[in-house]
Every structure is written in C-alpha cells, then in structure tokens.
Amino acid sequence: MIPAYIQIHDQIKKEIDEGKWQIGQRLPSERDLSDDFGVSRMTLRQAVTLLVEEGILERRVGSGTYVAGRRxxxxxxxxxxxxxxxxxxxxxxxxxxxxxxxxxxxxxxxxxxxxxxxxxxxxxxxxxxxxxxxxxxxxxxxxxxxxxxxxxxxxxxxxxxxxxxxxxxxxxxxxxxxxxxxxxxxxxxxxxxxxxxxxxxxxxxxxxxxxxxxxxxxxxxxxxxxxxxxxx
Missing domain, CATH: 3.40.1410.10 (Chorismate lyase-like)
Structure with missing residues (x-):
C-alpha cells in the first residue's frame, strides 16, 4: 500500500502540473491542507517536505509555503x-x-x-x-x-x-x-x-x-x- 504522505505528494504535484496552483502562489496552511486531505499535520508535513526537497515547493520563513519557480x-x-x-x-x-x-x-x-x-x-x-x-x-x-x-x-x-x-x-x-x-x-x-x-x-x-x-x-x-x- 502506498504511504499516505506519498499519495498527498502525488496529488499536490498533479494539481500544480494541471495549473490549479500557479508558480509563486501561496498554498493553504498545513492545518487547512491536513483537514482537506483528512490526515494528521505530521503526515501532511512529510508530503510538503518531500516536495520542497524536489524543488517543487519552497518554504519562506514567516510567510508560508509557495509553488517554486522553475529553475x-x-x-x-x-x-x-x-x-x-x-x-x-x-x-x-x-x-x-x-x-x-x-x-x-x-x-x-x-x-x-x-x-x-x-x-x-x-x-x-x-x-x-x-x-x-x-x-x-x-x-x-x-x-x-x-x-x-x-x-x-x-x-x-x-x-x-x-x-x-x-x-x-x-x-x-x-x-x-x-x-x-x-x-x-x-x-x-x-x-x-x-x-x-x-x-x-x-x-x-x-x-x-x-x-x-x-x-x-x-x-x-x-x-x-x-x-x-x-x-x-
């Protein structure tokens, strides 16, 4: 069975690829996203962290998480x-x-x-x-x-x-x-x-x-x- 955080990772990436989230757009808070996906904030954070490591998302201190610009x-x-x-x-x-x-x-x-x-x-x-x-x-x-x-x-x-x-x-x-x-x-x-x-x-x-x-x-x-x- 695919871990929940991987499923969330794949879904967020798919939504970015399909244009739901635009480059530079701020994502909802971890609390809101975890509620949307029906998972704990820890599980949601694992998915977001993986997307950040891949360069798809970027965290801005004191501001939130954004869709990263293309390198x-x-x-x-x-x-x-x-x-x-x-x-x-x-x-x-x-x-x-x-x-x-x-x-x-x-x-x-x-x-x-x-x-x-x-x-x-x-x-x-x-x-x-x-x-x-x-x-x-x-x-x-x-x-x-x-x-x-x-x-x-x-x-x-x-x-x-x-x-x-x-x-x-x-x-x-x-x-x-x-x-x-x-x-x-x-x-x-x-x-x-x-x-x-x-x-x-x-x-x-x-x-x-x-x-x-x-x-x-x-x-x-x-x-x-x-x-x-x-x-x-």
Whole structure:
C-alpha cells in the first residue's frame, strides 16, 4: 500500500502540473491542507517536505509555503555563455558589476590560463540575474593580452559575443561542481540567508585551438539553478 504522505505528494504535484496552483502562489496552511486531505499535520508535513526537497515547493520563513519557480537549467555539454543559457529559458538576463581590475596573475590563474607570473589578467566580479532574480555570484579571470583591444563594455556585458565577432572560435570547457554554503558576503549579493545551499562551479573555457581564455569561479543559488547532463 502506498504511504499516505506519498499519495498527498502525488496529488499536490498533479494539481500544480494541471495549473490549479500557479508558480509563486501561496498554498493553504498545513492545518487547512491536513483537514482537506483528512490526515494528521505530521503526515501532511512529510508530503510538503518531500516536495520542497524536489524543488517543487519552497518554504519562506514567516510567510508560508509557495509553488517554486522553475529553475534555470544548464546543459553540461559544450561551452555556453550565461546570457545564452538564460535567453534559452525564456528569461531576461542581466548582470551587476561589483569590481573590475587589472592584476598580476595568481599561481592558480597561471596554471589554469597557461600564463606566467609576469602576465596580467582582468578580474571581474559580478552578480548575474534572470528576470531580475539573482542566480549566481562569479569571479572571472581573463588574460589581459587577449582583450587589450576590447573596451570594458564589450568584456563585461557580452564577452562571448565579442570574441566570436572578432573571429575567435569557442570550443570546449572543463567544469568542476561541488556543494557549499553561502558566506555572509555572497548571501547578501544573492539575496539569501547566510549558510544557504550553493552550487559552486569552477570552469576553464577554451578556444577550438586549445588556448584557455577564461577562468571562472561561480556560486549558484541551489534552488534557482540546476545542471543536467546529456549524453550522445
């Protein structure tokens, strides 16, 4: 026999899929829902907790439980800009530049970007948005010698488009993903609480000739963004 909380989980999910509950809509209280389903509040809470863990519902402290917005997805294959990813989801991308500086490449940047300790990089710190909702805090390092002929706007607002418009062919990327929690500074930028679940990503992007052109350290809000794999 299927447990009661699973049956409730399936029914609420079905109602969301059928449009009874819209994205962003607040659900009735646990007391009201438990009365509607004829179960204890503990059983109802089990069903809701499972839906929250699946990203279908979200709890807002002091406010209630809401139907979660659909997460922005990135396919883990090839190299795609953030703007292209967000546009493909039917959302409007934007970004806020926090810092932009020229500095000598660090040891890690030298290793990832095939530079020497005498080479300079441009380091950009940004928050990226989809429909004005903050999704990711990132720090990008780019070899200065690669972009010395580009203006700041071309680099900060549409870097990949600038590269392709100037004859560069973008190839593969290497990515590492791991889980962490947001520190106070990052949490403030992403409009979440300190300790919120974060998907951390490091990525090195390459031209088709094998030269690395960007090293990025990103922190995505775990319940607003997801990665998925696609195999040929």
């Amino acid at each position: 922005v997805q990135e396919k883990m294959r090839g190299t795609t800009s953030f703007t292209e990813i967000v546009n493909a989801q039917g959302k409007t991308p934007s970004s806020k530049l926090i810092s932009y500086q020229r500095k000598l490449a660090s040891e890690t940047e030298c290793q990832q970007l095939q530079l020497t300790s005498k080479d300079y990089v441009i380091s950009m710190e940004r928050v990226r948005y989809a429909d004005q909702v903050p999704l990711v805090y990132e720090v990008a390092s780019i070899p200065e010698k690669l972009i010395c002929d580009f203006n700041r706007t071309e680099i900060t607002e549409h870097f990949f488009k600038t590269l392709t418009a100037n004859g560069y062919q973008i190839g593969k990327s290497q990515q590492t993903i791991y889980a962490k929690t947001a520190n106070e500074r990052v949490a403030d930028y992403l409009d979440v609480t300190k300790g919120h679940a974060i998907l951390a990503l490091t990525q090195v992007s390459y031209f088709t000739d094998g030269r690395p052109f960007e090293y990025v350290r990103s922190q995505y809000v775990g319940d607003r963004f997801e990665f998925y794999l696609e195999n040929n």
